[in-house]
Amino acid sequence: MNVLVERFRRFFDASKFDMRSRDARALQCTTFSYTYCRIILGTARRPIDYEILDANDAFASLLGLKAKDVVGHRASDFFLDIAVTERRWLEVYARVSETGKAEEYEAHSPSFDRWFRLSVSSPEKGLFVIISSDISKEVEFRREKDQYLQVLETIHKPLYVCDARSIIMSANPAFCELIGYAAEELRGKPAHFLSADRSAYLNYGFPEHYFDSLARRFSSIPTEKKDQQGDFLLRKKNGSLCWVMLSAYPLLDEMGTVRQIVCFPEDVTEIRKRENDSLTRLYETLANLAELRDDDTGNHMKRIGYFAALLARELGMDEKFCKDIALFAPLHDIGKVGIPDAILRKTSELTVEEYDTMKKHTTLGYEIVKGTQELSMAAEIILHHHERFDGAGYPTGLMGYAIPVSAQLTSLVDIYDALRSERPYKEAWAHEVVVKYIAEQQNQAFCPEIVETFLLIERKFAEIYEDFRE
Ligand SMILES: [Fe+2]
C-alpha cells in the first residue's frame, strides 16, 4: 500500500496540478518572444531558411543573446541544418507568408528542445511575424496529469480522491464497482454521503462513540495533515452495506496546505465476518464449557440464546442488543466452572452453606469477563441473572428497573427453560404450567412489561423448546 501511496504522492504533487501554484505562476511570468522575418525559398520554392528582420530580447535570450545580436542574421546562423530539423516549422512560415492566413499551433522545437505555442501571421507577402511562448512546463504538467489519470484508472484496488473539504473529485473503476455508483455520480458529492448512518454502526457492534470519533479523526486531516485509518461502513447504491478499512492520505502542496486526500477503501466485509464468526464460536465454546459442568442440561444454552433474542426483539430492542443477547445469554452460568462438583452435581437439597457457595457462580463468572467493552453485556448478564424484580434476588439485591434489561430477559428465559427440563431433583413441567408460573411472577421475580411481552409470544417458546429439545 505504501508503494502505491508514494507513487501517488509523486503524481499527485498538488503543486503540479493546481493552477494557482508554482507552474501556473511560471506560466504567467512567461514573456512572449517576437520575431519579424523574411522567408527564404530554395529550389522548387521550398522554404530553406529565414532572415530575422526584427526580434525582441525574449526571443534572443533563447539563444543566450540580445536582440541586436540576432537582427539581420539568418536563422541558419544559429540553428544547425535548419532546413531539415525545423522543416515543419519552415513549411508553416512559408504557407503563412504566401497565403497571408494566420496560423496558431503548438509544437516541439528540436533546436531548443522545448515546447512552444506559436502564432504566425503575415503583414505582407514573403514576410511573417512569430509570437511564441514557451509552454514546456505546461506540457510537462499535462503529461503528468495524464499519467496520474492513467494510474487512477488502472489501479485494481478501489480508490477515490477528495479535496480538502472531503468532496469527491474522482473515483477509479475498482471503487465504482465496489460501491455501485458511476464515477460521474460520485464526483462533487461529499465523501460522507457514502457512509452508513450511526445506527448501522451500532448494529454492526461498533461501540457507542465510534461513529463520532471516526468522523472527527477523518475531518481533521486538512488541519492535522496526518494519514488516517479506520473501519467504515459504506452504503452501496443498492442499499447493502460494505465494511471497508479506509486509509486516507493527505497530499500537500509546496506551501504545506492539504490539497487532496487520496483514499483507499479496502473491502473487509468477508474478513470481519469471519473474525466475528470465530468470536461467536469462542463464546459458544465457553457456554458449552459451563454446560459441561452442569449435568443434564442438553441444549439449554442454545435455547437460552434463541429465547433471549426472541424476547428482546419483541420488546423492541435494537438489532445490536438482540445479536449480543443471543450470544451472551448462554454464558450466564459460566461461573459454575468454579463451583465444586460435590455441590454442582448434588441431587439432594443443598444446605444453606452449599447454596451460598452455589450463588457465587454469579460473581465468579463476572470476574472472568468483566472489564472489556465487547463483553460488557455478558458481564451484566452473568452478575445479575439471579436478581429479582422485587429485590429478593442475588448477588447484589438490585431491584426493579435498576436490574439491566439483558439480565432480566436472561433470568426469565433461564427459568422458563429450567422448569421445562427434567433435572435429577425435579420433573419436567409442561409449557402451559410454566407460562402460568411466569405470569404469576409479574412484579415478583420478573418485570411486568417483560412478562407481558413473553405472554404475547409464549407459543414460540414452546416451538423452540420442541425443536431443540436435545
Ligand atoms: Fe445461574
Ligand SMILES: [Fe+2]
Ligand atoms: Fe441456566
